[in-house]
Amino acid sequence: MEDIDTQIQEAPKYDKTDDTIVFGFWIYLMTDCVLFAALFAVYAVLHNNTFGGPSGSQIFSPHYVLIETLALLSSSFTCGIGLISAYNMQKNRVIGWFSVTFLLGVSFVIMEIVEFAHLINVGNSFKRSAFLSSYFTLVGTHGLHVTVGLIGMLILMIRIYTKGLTKSSVRRLTLLSLFWHFLDIIWIFIFTIVYMMGIA
Amino acid sequence: MDIETPQIISDWREHAAEVKVYIVGFALSILLTLTAFVITIAHILSGWEIVAVLIFLALIQLFVQLIFFFHIGSKAQSKWNLYIFLFMIMIVSILVIGSLWIMTNLNSKMMPTTKQMIQYMNSQGAAL
Numbered sequence: 001m002e003d004i005d006t007q008i009q010e011a012p013k014y015d016k017t018d019d020t021i022v023f024g025f026w027i028y029l030m031t032d033c034v035l036f037a038a039l040f041a042v043y044a045v046l047h048n049n050t051f052g053g054p055s056g057s058q059i060f061s062p063h064y065v066l067i068e069t070l071a072l073l074s075s076s077f078t079c080g081i082g083l084i085s086a087y088n089m090q091k092n093r094v095i096g097w098f099s100v101t102f103l104l105g106v107s108f109v110i111m112e113i114v115e116f117a118h119l120i121n122v123g124n125s126f127k128r129s130a131f132l133s134s135y136f137t138l139v140g141t142h143g144l145h146v147t148v149g150l151i152g153m154l155i156l157m158i159r160i161y162t163k164g165l166t167k168s169s170v171r172r173l174t175l176l177s178l179f180w181h182f183l184d185i186i187w188i189f190i191f192t193i194v195y196m197m198g199i200a
Numbered sequence: 201m202d203i204e205t206p207q208i209i210s211d212w213r214e215h216a217a218e219v220k221v222y223i224v225g226f227a228l229s230i231l232l233t234l235t236a237f238v239i240t241i242a243h244i245l246s247g248w249e250i251v252a253v254l255i256f257l258a259l260i261q262l263f264v265q266l267i268f269f270f271h272i273g274s275k276a277q278s279k280w281n282l283y284i285f286l287f288m289i290m291i292v293s294i295l296v297i298g299s300l301w302i303m304t305n306l307n308s309k310m311m312p313t314t315k316q317m318i319q320y321m322n323s324q325g326a327a328l
Contacts (some may be wrong), residue, residue, distance in 0.1 A: 001277040026281050030288035041299035062241050069233055077226040080269055084218050181269045187263060191233070192258040196240045200250045
């Protein structure tokens with residue numbers, strides 16, 4: 001890591017287009033898309049196999065999901081604004097905007113945990129049917145990604161708070177923002193394919 | 201300037217323009233999400249129509265976010281990002297369309313009900 005850091009420090013300026021680390025992260029995101037595509041395919045194949053259990057329209061609450069969606073969408077927006085502040089070297093704004101992003105992300109994860117806990121409590125756990133297994137796997141994998149992103153965000157904010165907006169911190173913020181926007185796009189498809197089509 | 205700090209975007213107009221891009225993308229995303237939501241809970245459409253409309257809205261939102269949040273295809277992103285993205289779309293299409301195609305075929309051809317199976321066996325027996 002130190003080697004890479006010094007290389008970039010020697011460069012005259014932080015050039016987003018030329019950053020191979022950002023490019024490498026982009027490739028990772030694209031492979032993560034393939035992972036989610038496989039889970040979506042499983043869900044699409046199994047979503048009618050309810051084995052006498054409830055179907056999507058019986059267990060999903062549209063308004064609850066809408067609030068979850070708006071929380072994640074807003075967090076994606078505040079994250080983007082925070083990144084612009086980082087490129088402008090406004091440290092306090094970065095911490096402010098990313099705190100909002102963090103809180104929105106945490107509320108999203110909490111809402112999802114409450115939803116899962118409710119389903120399991122009423123007997124509709126992932127053991128109930130193939131439909132519920134694929135549902136928990138798909139939505140749970142996304143939730144896990146969001147949780148990892150939140151942990152990364154927390155660590156990065158502490159780093160920026162103590163060390164300031166160094167070159168490597170700004171680059172990490174760029175990667176984190178890409179990750180966060182990516183999770184938002186995956187959620188749009190979960191919202192559409194799992195929830196809206198399940199309710200319709 | 202400290203050697204550790206990245207280049208400051210010196211032009212404030214550039215800054216304002218970037219914020220504006222995010223606001224437009226955010227507004228469009230909210231609009232598309234609410235449209236999908238209202239169409240679904242109002243039960244205006246049914247069957248394949250609602251599926252088609254929802255997929256269409258999701259794809260528009262995908263493009264909105266790719267353009268306004270990821271800045272794909274803009275000067276700020278290298279064209280290699282776009283190539284890798286297109287390659288990913290190809291793999292994902294093969295994966296999803298292929299799986300659904302195979303599994304629906306298997307479902308319709310290889311999972312007969314008991315009644316269907318007896319009928320089929322009778323028909324084969326009659327032919328012999």
